[in-house]
Amino acid sequence: MKSVLLLALILPALAHAATLTLNLRDERGNPAEDTVVYLMSEKTPGLPIRQAQTRIDQVNKTFVPLVSAIQRGTRVQFPNKDNIRHHVYSFSKAKKFEIKLYADTPAKPILFDQPGYVAMGCNIHDNMIAHLLVVETPYFAVADRTGRAVISDVPPGNYSLIAWHYLRPDRDALVMPVKLANDTTLGASVRTRGGD
Amino acid sequence: MRLPRFRTLQGRIFAFFFGLLLLTQVAGYTLTSTIGWSIMKDMLAQDLRGGQQVFERLSQQNTQFLTQAARVLAADYGFREAIASDDTDTIASALENHGSRIRADLMMFVDANGTAYLGSGKPSSLQDSGRIATLLQALSPQGESTGYVRLGNQLYQVIVAPVRTPLPIGRVIAGFRIKAETARDFGRITNTDISFLSRSRDGDWQIHASTLPVAVQEEIAGELGRAPDQVMSPHRIDTAGASYLTLDVPLAALNVLKARVILQSNIDRAAAPFYELLGSLTILGLIGLLLSSLASFMMSRGIAAPLRTLSGYARSIASGDYRTPPPLDRKDELADLAHAFGDMSGAIAEREKRILELAYTDPLTGLSNRAHFIEQLATALAATGRAGAPLAVVLLDLDRFRYVNDSLGHPIGDQVLREVARRLVAELRQTDTVARLGGDEFAILLPTATPAAARKVVNKLLLALEAPMDIEGQLVDIHGSFGIATSPEHSADPTTLLRCADVAMYKAKHDNLGYAEYDTRYDENTLDRLSLMSELREAVELNQLVLFYQPKIDLKHSDSFAVEALVRWVHPRRGFVPPDRFIPFAEHTGYIREITQWVLREGVRQCSVWQHAGLDVSISINLSARDLMNAELPVFFAALLKTHGCRPDRICLEITESAVLDDPRHALENLKRLEATGCKLALDDYGTGYSSLSYLKRMPVCELKIDRSFVQNMVNDPNDTVIVRSTIDLAHNLGLRVVAEGVENEAILNQLCLLGCDQAQGYFFSKPVSAADFEIWVQSQGWRDQVQVARRA
Numbered sequence: 001m002k003s004v005l006l007l008a009l010i011l012p013a014l015a016h017a018a019t020l021t022l023n024l025r026d027e028r029g030n031p032a033e034d035t036v037v038y039l040m041s042e043k044t045p046g047l048p049i050r051q052a053q054t055r056i057d058q059v060n061k062t063f064v065p066l067v068s069a070i071q072r073g074t075r076v077q078f079p080n081k082d083n084i085r086h087h088v089y090s091f092s093k094a095k096k097f098e099i100k101l102y103a104d105t106p107a108k109p110i111l112f113d114q115p116g117y118v119a120m121g122c123n124i125h126d127n128m129i130a131h132l133l134v135v136e137t138p139y140f141a142v143a144d145r146t147g148r149a150v151i152s153d154v155p156p157g158n159y160s161l162i163a164w165h166y167l168r169p170d171r172d173a174l175v176m177p178v179k180l181a182n183d184t185t186l187g188a189s190v191r192t193r194g195g196d
Numbered sequence: 197m198r199l200p201r202f203r204t205l206q207g208r209i210f211a212f213f214f215g216l217l218l219l220t221q222v223a224g225y226t227l228t229s230t231i232g233w234s235i236m237k238d239m240l241a242q243d244l245r246g247g248q249q250v251f252e253r254l255s256q257q258n259t260q261f262l263t264q265a266a267r268v269l270a271a272d273y274g275f276r277e278a279i280a281s282d283d284t285d286t287i288a289s290a291l292e293n294h295g296s297r298i299r300a301d302l303m304m305f306v307d308a309n310g311t312a313y314l315g316s317g318k319p320s321s322l323q324d325s326g327r328i329a330t331l332l333q334a335l336s337p338q339g340e341s342t343g344y345v346r347l348g349n350q351l352y353q354v355i356v357a358p359v360r361t362p363l364p365i366g367r368v369i370a371g372f373r374i375k376a377e378t379a380r381d382f383g384r385i386t387n388t389d390i391s392f393l394s395r396s397r398d399g400d401w402q403i404h405a406s407t408l409p410v411a412v413q414e415e416i417a418g419e420l421g422r423a424p425d426q427v428m429s430p431h432r433i434d435t436a437g438a439s440y441l442t443l444d445v446p447l448a449a450l451n452v453l454k455a456r457v458i459l460q461s462n463i464d465r466a467a468a469p470f471y472e473l474l475g476s477l478t479i480l481g482l483i484g485l486l487l488s489s490l491a492s493f494m495m496s497r498g499i500a501a502p503l504r505t506l507s508g509y510a511r512s513i514a515s516g517d518y519r520t521p522p523p524l525d526r527k528d529e530l531a532d533l534a535h536a537f538g539d540m541s542g543a544i545a546e547r548e549k550r551i552l553e554l555a556y557t558d559p560l561t562g563l564s565n566r567a568h569f570i571e572q573l574a575t576a577l578a579a580t581g582r583a584g585a586p587l588a589v590v591l592l593d594l595d596r597f598r599y600v601n602d603s604l605g606h607p608i609g610d611q612v613l614r615e616v617a618r619r620l621v622a623e624l625r626q627t628d629t630v631a632r633l634g635g636d637e638f639a640i641l642l643p644t645a646t647p648a649a650a651r652k653v654v655n656k657l658l659l660a661l662e663a664p665m666d667i668e669g670q671l672v673d674i675h676g677s678f679g680i681a682t683s684p685e686h687s688a689d690p691t692t693l694l695r696c697a698d699v700a701m702y703k704a705k706h707d708n709l710g711y712a713e714y715d716t717r718y719d720e721n722t723l724d725r726l727s728l729m730s731e732l733r734e735a736v737e738l739n740q741l742v743l744f745y746q747p748k749i750d751l752k753h754s755d756s757f758a759v760e761a762l763v764r765w766v767h768p769r770r771g772f773v774p775p776d777r778f779i780p781f782a783e784h785t786g787y788i789r790e791i792t793q794w795v796l797r798e799g800v801r802q803c804s805v806w807q808h809a810g811l812d813v814s815i816s817i818n819l820s821a822r823d824l825m826n827a828e829l830p831v832f833f834a835a836l837l838k839t840h841g842c843r844p845d846r847i848c849l850e851i852t853e854s855a856v857l858d859d860p861r862h863a864l865e866n867l868k869r870l871e872a873t874g875c876k877l878a879l880d881d882y883g884t885g886y887s888s889l890s891y892l893k894r895m896p897v898c899e900l901k902i903d904r905s906f907v908q909n910m911v912n913d914p915n916d917t918v919i920v921r922s923t924i925d926l927a928h929n930l931g932l933r934v935v936a937e938g939v940e941n942e943a944i945l946n947q948l949c950l951l952g953c954d955q956a957q958g959y960f961f962s963k964p965v966s967a968a969d970f971e972i973w974v975q976s977q978g979w980r981d982q983v984q985v986a987r988r989a
Contacts (some may be wrong), residue, residue, distance in 0.1 A: 128642075
């Protein structure tokens, strides 16, 4: 494995934050779209929430985006862009909730205060499904169609780089130590398929 | 086995139509039956395929419904919530609730880890974890599926629906046991017998549910076990109780299980109405056959009965009954036939009458013929026999009629016969019957005539015939001999009576009596003669005749001599038959020709034998009047001479004057031809019959024999001596040799020598002896001495 030079920024206040760009490929070498990547360290679980609220839309009886990642403690709004109503629910251990039949934006966003995987569906539309990974770090990203994920504003330091894919929700797709000093671009291969 | 042959037309017509009908009926029955079976089988097969479609569709719908139901449970928010919250009791009650809703026999939830949650209570056997394991093994890892699975001895239809929250977290499994009720429901809808089967691990098919009777189920399962594989088309399975048309329909199994449904139609039950139809058809056919055979019987009788009547009528025609034909009350061909029969019988009757006339009439004279006469006689005798009345039969034979025929020709002869007939009829009563029996023989039947009356009539007839007849300018004198026989004196039998008359007639002719009445004394001769005829034939054929030889001694040259051959008959029973007992008879019947031929053959042969033996003897042979008339005799005689190599001049043929006088022209002609063969001719019995010097002169004879009657009395009667002397002188003057017969003693011999007689013949020298005895006699000296003595005297 080729060695990567990572630059660490020692002084957070002074430091200029680094950006980690990842080019992710699956086992077959295809862009590993929708792969969630996040950086963990001992400090990250206690870091303040960077973004207090985010949203998962329902458009054309589809959750948009399909895969989301949030920092624990973030609230998620489920705006209904369709002209029919939805009944969003989750029986996941990380968060059990339901927003009974509603239109437009529900009155209250849902607070995800436990880390873990949350599968959400619509009780009315069996085909609607959304995957949400609740992580204990503000440094995360979801790979786009090209397999590119960008985690920005990361203070230099040593991290564990963890990748996760909803098709293989029970295990991590990649766990890798990363020493971040300045902007870095990495290519990585992840496991997206079920089984071994 | 041979089919009975129908000899009668009626039988044949009947048999033909009956056979035709039977054939039609049987063909119709067979066709109906075959087509019916075929249609029925097609229908059954179609029913089964229809049943299959119904079953598959229904089964699919059912599965969809159940799947839907399972899905509903799987998607039920509360149920999922219970699962999510691991609320075991709630899960179980939800399973039970939904299970009872869709009447599932088995309802369970299996989570992602393979932990099973059961609806409480049923079925207890499934509590067995081993079986649940089996079931779980059978399931595909994920997703929705349906299929059949065998759990224990039971067959289940299983519906699997995943539970998503929204990701799959487990599966709801609904199981429906296949039970009798299932089969019954399907059976009712598909309208067939239906059975659900699966194959156990050891390969036997087991029926889980069926609409079939239990006994049949086992047999069917057995049959399926034997069958190699599933048959996709309807096929037949026979059981002890019934036959089934069977269609296999595979069932989707969850695992490797083999399961199928068989749809079956009971052929016998389906065929029952068809059998009923066939039964009705048979009854109808039998009735039809009965009616039509009755009709064909009537029709055949309608044709045959008149035919029988007509054939009966034809038979009555055959037996001579010419009635009018039986009336046929119809106007068809048979009536025409009856008419034709009538015409025919009329024509036959007409012709028969004509034939009868011809048969009973003598065409020449118009009198009755022999057949008619005998019939009339029989009828008359039958009538008189009853009445005891007398009756007479008269036979007439014309004397010397042949002479008329021969000398004046047959046309004149025929006219003579017609004239005789006319005269007879003219003299007789209407009630008398006159018939011409043939030739110159007539018969007269005098009913009620006594012998005296008959004599009177015959006298009248004799008178009537006496007058000369003028035939085409020629006067013909004709006489007849009549024989009379009367009933009841002589016989009451027609044939016998006629024969009696015949005997009497011959007596009259022979004795020149004019007429004679029958007398039993005549009959003995006649009877004798009758049997003689056949015996005489035998005698000639069997060589019973023998030639005896009597020497003719030459009184002038003692060393030459001749013999006269005399025929003798050695009868095997009667012994020696004298010639005068059969020669006249043979002459009368004409059989003398055969005898003469025999005598000629034997005489010529003997003469030839002697000649070759060095014995120079001339043999004289007698010819009768009939022989003289035989134009073939000279040829026959010449051939004989040639055959035996006999010198002709050693044969001398002796004839009588009377023989020549019957028909002198022919006789003389024949004599000349005989003489031409080279033989000698002699005139026998000279002096007894008519003697005509003119004939004597013209006859080519070289010898004259003086009749014994003159010679024997010569010694005592001077008249006879004169006759003998003048005869010898006459003969010598004509250049003839003279032979004296009947030389019985020395005195006669001496006198003959004195009179200059040339030869002598008689007992004095020798009686007629056999050829062998003659040869001995020739060697003896005695006769030579006698001649020497006489010459010297």
